[in-house]
Amino acid sequence: MNLWYTENHSKDARFSIKVERQWVSVQSEFQKIDVLESREFGRFLTLDGLMMLTEKDEFIYHDMIVHVAMAVLPRVQKVLVIGGGDGGTVRELVRYPNIEHIDLVEIDAMVVDVCREYLQQTACELDNPKVHLHIADGLRFVRGKEAEYDLIIVDSTDPFGPGEGLFTREFYGNCYKALKDDGSLVNQHESPYYRKYADSMRRAHRRIVDCFPICRVYQAHIPTYPSGHWLFGFASKQYDPLVHFDEAAQQRWNALNLHTRYYNTELHQGCFALPTYVKELLLEQEPDGRKGGCAQ
Amino acid sequence: MDAQAQARAPILEALQRYREMRVVPFDVPGHKQGRGNRELTEFLGQKCLSVDVNSMKPLDNLCHPVSVIREAEALAAQAFGAADCFFMVNGTTSAVQSMILSVCKRGDKIIMPRNVHRSAINALILSGAVPVYVNPGTNQKLGIPLGMALEDVRAAIEEHPDAKAVLVNNPTYYGVCSNLRGITQIAHEAGMAVLADEAHGTHFYFGNGLPVSAMAAGADLAAVSMHKTGGSLTQSSFLLSNGRITPGYIRQVINLTQTTSGSYLLLSSLDISRRNLALHGRGIFRKVSEMAAYAREEINRLSGYYAFSKELIDGDAVYDFDTTKLSVHTRDIGLAGIEVYDLLRDDYDIQIEFGDIGNILAIISVGDHNQAIERLVSALSEIRRRYAKDPQGMLDHEYINPVVVMPPQEAFYARKDAVPFRESAGEVCSEFVMCYPPGIPILAPGEWITRDILDYIAYAKEKGCFLTGTEDIYMEKINVVAKD
Numbered sequence: 001m002n003l004w005y006t007e008n009h010s011k012d013a014r015f016s017i018k019v020e021r022q023w024v025s026v027q028s029e030f031q032k033i034d035v036l037e038s039r040e041f042g043r044f045l046t047l048d049g050l051m052m053l054t055e056k057d058e059f060i061y062h063d064m065i066v067h068v069a070m071a072v073l074p075r076v077q078k079v080l081v082i083g084g085g086d087g088g089t090v091r092e093l094v095r096y097p098n099i100e101h102i103d104l105v106e107i108d109a110m111v112v113d114v115c116r117e118y119l120q121q122t123a124c125e126l127d128n129p130k131v132h133l134h135i136a137d138g139l140r141f142v143r144g145k146e147a148e149y150d151l152i153i154v155d156s157t158d159p160f161g162p163g164e165g166l167f168t169r170e171f172y173g174n175c176y177k178a179l180k181d182d183g184s185l186v187n188q189h190e191s192p193y194y195r196k197y198a199d200s201m202r203r204a205h206r207r208i209v210d211c212f213p214i215c216r217v218y219q220a221h222i223p224t225y226p227s228g229h230w231l232f233g234f235a236s237k238q239y240d241p242l243v244h245f246d247e248a249a250q251q252r253w254n255a256l257n258l259h260t261r262y263y264n265t266e267l268h269q270g271c272f273a274l275p276t277y278v279k280e281l282l283l284e285q286e287p288d289g290r291k292g293g294c295a296q
Numbered sequence: 297m298d299a300q301a302q303a304r305a306p307i308l309e310a311l312q313r314y315r316e317m318r319v320v321p322f323d324v325p326g327h328k329q330g331r332g333n334r335e336l337t338e339f340l341g342q343k344c345l346s347v348d349v350n351s352m353k354p355l356d357n358l359c360h361p362v363s364v365i366r367e368a369e370a371l372a373a374q375a376f377g378a379a380d381c382f383f384m385v386n387g388t389t390s391a392v393q394s395m396i397l398s399v400c401k402r403g404d405k406i407i408m409p410r411n412v413h414r415s416a417i418n419a420l421i422l423s424g425a426v427p428v429y430v431n432p433g434t435n436q437k438l439g440i441p442l443g444m445a446l447e448d449v450r451a452a453i454e455e456h457p458d459a460k461a462v463l464v465n466n467p468t469y470y471g472v473c474s475n476l477r478g479i480t481q482i483a484h485e486a487g488m489a490v491l492a493d494e495a496h497g498t499h500f501y502f503g504n505g506l507p508v509s510a511m512a513a514g515a516d517l518a519a520v521s522m523h524k525t526g527g528s529l530t531q532s533s534f535l536l537s538n539g540r541i542t543p544g545y546i547r548q549v550i551n552l553t554q555t556t557s558g559s560y561l562l563l564s565s566l567d568i569s570r571r572n573l574a575l576h577g578r579g580i581f582r583k584v585s586e587m588a589a590y591a592r593e594e595i596n597r598l599s600g601y602y603a604f605s606k607e608l609i610d611g612d613a614v615y616d617f618d619t620t621k622l623s624v625h626t627r628d629i630g631l632a633g634i635e636v637y638d639l640l641r642d643d644y645d646i647q648i649e650f651g652d653i654g655n656i657l658a659i660i661s662v663g664d665h666n667q668a669i670e671r672l673v674s675a676l677s678e679i680r681r682r683y684a685k686d687p688q689g690m691l692d693h694e695y696i697n698p699v700v701v702m703p704p705q706e707a708f709y710a711r712k713d714a715v716p717f718r719e720s721a722g723e724v725c726s727e728f729v730m731c732y733p734p735g736i737p738i739l740a741p742g743e744w745i746t747r748d749i750l751d752y753i754a755y756a757k758e759k760g761c762f763l764t765g766t767e768d769i770y771m772e773k774i775n776v777v778a779k780d
Contacts, residue, residue, distance in 0.1 A: 139670040170674035
C-alpha cells in the first residue's frame with residue numbers, strides 16, 4: 001500500500017509523510033480530526049488536514065511553549081491554557097510544584113476525546129487534579145476573568161479556522177485584563193517563512209504589541225511544521241525574558257532538575273536571537289518603536 | 297404554503313437551461329458572457345458573468361412578466377402570504393417609492409411618522425404628495441425615536457380625513473414596531489391605504505415570536521428588503537400587495553422609475569433566497585434570534601452597555617420589538633455610538649451596521665456564527681476597558697421633531713439660496729441633511745432650521761458621523777428657500 005499524508009505548506013510547496021494506518025477520522029462541530037500512524041514520526045494528529053503534533057517532535061513545541069516562561073517567572077501559581085486540548089502543554093506545566101491551578105480551555109471536546117484515546121503521550125496528565133478542563137470558547141472564557149492569572153498560554157491552531165478569534169486584538173486585550181499586575185502571556189506565533197503564515201505572524205505581533213508593554217519573540221525548529229521554523233511570543237506586564245533571566249533565575253530553574261529534551265538555559269538565551277529578515281518583519285509591526293523592539 | 301411548489305426556483309431553472317443551450321449572443325450586454333472583459337470575469341467568476349444576460353423570451357421580462365419571472369413572483373407572493381409580489385432591482389428605495397406613488401398623486405395627503413427613511417420623503421418630492429407627520433414617541437433614556445402611538449394616528453386621521461394613506465415603519469432601524477394591526481384597522485375604516493416600510497422586516501414572515509408582518513396585519517402594500525436579512529444580493533427587494541390595488545397599475549408605477557434592464561443576477565438571487573426562506577426560514581430565524589439573545593445577554597453583563605429588547609414594549613409607541621436586532625446603547629460608557637462604531641472597525645476589524653449619537657446596531661443574520669458573536673462581545677468589553685469615560689456633557693437624543701412649513705416638493709423646487717450652516721437658523725430648508733446610515737433625515741425639504749437642529753448636526757459631525765444629503769458635498773453650506 002502506498003498511502004501518504006500531504007499538507008500544502010504553501011500553494012506550491014507540499015510536505016508528505018508515509019502513513020502506515022489511520023487510527024481515527026471524525027468531523028466535530030468545528031473541524032475534521034484525524035490521527036494517523038507513521039514510521040518516521042509515530043502517531044500524529046491533524047485538524048482540518050493541518051499538522052498539529054507528532055509523537056516524535058511534539059516535545060520541541062511543548063518544551064518551548066512552557067519552559068521559557070516558567071524559567072523567567074518566579075511565582076507562577078495559576079495558569080490559563082487556551083487551546084491545547086491534546087494535553088501536551090499541561091503535561092509540561094504540572095511538572096512545576098509551584099503551579100497550583102491550571103485552567104485548560106479547549107473549544108472542541110472531540111479533540112480531547114480523540115487525544116485521550118489515541119495520543120496518551122500528550123493526554124497523560126489531563127486528569128491531574130491541578131488541571132481543570134473547560135470545554136468553551138477561549139475568547140468567551142477569558143472575557144469573564146480579571147487579574148486572575150500569572151501566566152496565559154495560547155496554544156492555538158492557525159488562525160484559519162476555529163482558532164481565528166485567538167489572533168485578534170480583542171482576545172489579547174482580554175488576556176491582558178485576565179492577567180495579574182505582573183502576568184505574562186505566551187502564544188504560538190506562527191512561522192515567518194511562507195507568506196500565509198508570515199501574515200498571521202505579523203498580525204498577531206501587531207496586536208500583542210498594542211496590548212503589552214514588553215513583547216519578545218523567540219524561535220524553535222519544529223520539523224513537521226510549515227518551513228520547520230516556528231516562532232513563539234512572550235509578552236508581559238513586567239518581566240523581560242532576557243533581562244529577568246539572570247543568574248539567580250537560571251540557578252532556580254536548573255535546581256528544579258526537570259529533564260527537558262529541547263529546552264535548556266543556554267538555549268533560552270539563544271532562542272531570542274532572530275534572523276534579520278524575521279526581525280525586520282516584526283519591527284514593521286511596531287510603528288512607534290516604543291516597545292523597544294521584540295528583536296532587541 | 298405548498299412546500300413542493302416552493303422547492304422550485306423558476307428563474308434559476310431558466311438560467312440553468314439557458315446556460316446549457318450555449319446560445320451565441322448577438323445581444324447586450326456587450327461583455328458576451330464575460331469573454332469581452334477578462335479582468336471582470338476573473339474577479340467575479342465565469343459562472344456569474346455567464347448569466348448576466350438581457351431579457352429574452354426564455355428568461356421573461358421584468359417590465360412585463362409573463363413566464364418565469366411571473367411564476368417566481370407568484371411563488372414569492374405565496375411564501376409571504378401576499379396576493380401579488382413584484383421583484384424589484386432598484387433597491388428597497390424603489391419599492392418604497394412605488395408604494396407611495398401607487399396611492400398618492402400630486403397634492404394628496406399621506407400620514408407618516410417623521411422618522412422614515414429618506415426614500416419615503418423622496419417619493420413625496422417625486423409625487424408632490426403632502427406629508428402629515430405623526431411625531432413618533434421617543435425613549436428618553438435611549439434618545440431614540442419609537443413607533444407611532446395608535447391614538448396619535450387616530451387623531452391625524454380625524455384631522456385629515458382626506459388623506460389617502462398611512463405609512464408605517466415595520467420595524468424601525470432599531471427594531472421598534474407600531475401597532476400595525478390597530479393602525480390598519482382604523483385606516484381602512486377611514487378608507488385609507490396602509491403602506492409598510494419593511495426594509496428591516498423580511499424575517500417577520502418566517503419567525504416565531506417575531507412581530508406581525510405587514511401582509512398578516514392586513515396592510516395593503518409592503519416594501520420588503522430581501523437583501524438586508526433575507527440573503528439576496530444587495531439592491532434586490534420585494535414589493536408585496538394584498539390585492540386591493542390592481543397589480544397592473546402597480547406594475548405601471550414601478551416601470552416609471554425602474555430600469556428596463558433588470559439584472560438576472562439580482563432576480564435569480566431573489567428567487568433562490570425566497571426558496572431558501574420558504575423551505576428553511578423558520579429554522580434560520582430561530583437560530584438568528586437565539587444568537588441575538590445570547591449576544592444581548594453577554595453585552596448586558598458587561599456593565600455600561602445596554603442592549604435593549606422587549607422590555608421597551610409599552611403596548612403603544614413600542615407595540616412590539618424585533619429581537620433579531622442587536623441595538624446597543626453606549627452613552628453610559630461616555631462614548632457616542634459612532635465612536636464605538638469607528639473603534640470596532642479601526643481597532644478590531646469588526647464592521648457593524650451603524651453607530652449614531654447614543655447607539656450602535658449590529659445586524660445578525662443567517663450568515664453569522666457563534667464565534668463571530670464572541671468577537672463582537674469581547675471587542676465591546678475591551679472598548680469599555682480602554683476608552684470608557686464620564687458621559688457628562690454628551691448629547692442625549694437622536695431625534696428632534698421637525699416643524700414642517702411647506703410640502704417637500706415645493707421646497708425642493710423653490711428658488712433657493714446657499715447659506716453657511718451656522719447662519720441658517722430660522723430659514724426653511726430646501727434639501728436633506730442626514731447621517732448615513734441610518735439615512736433618516738435630520739432635516740427634510742420644507743422644514744424650519746432651528747438652533748437645536750444645527751447644534752445636533754455640529755455634534756454629529758464632531759463625533760464622526762457621515763453626513764450626507766446637501767448639494768454642497770463638503771457640508772459647509774445648506775440650501776434654504778429664498779425669501780422674496
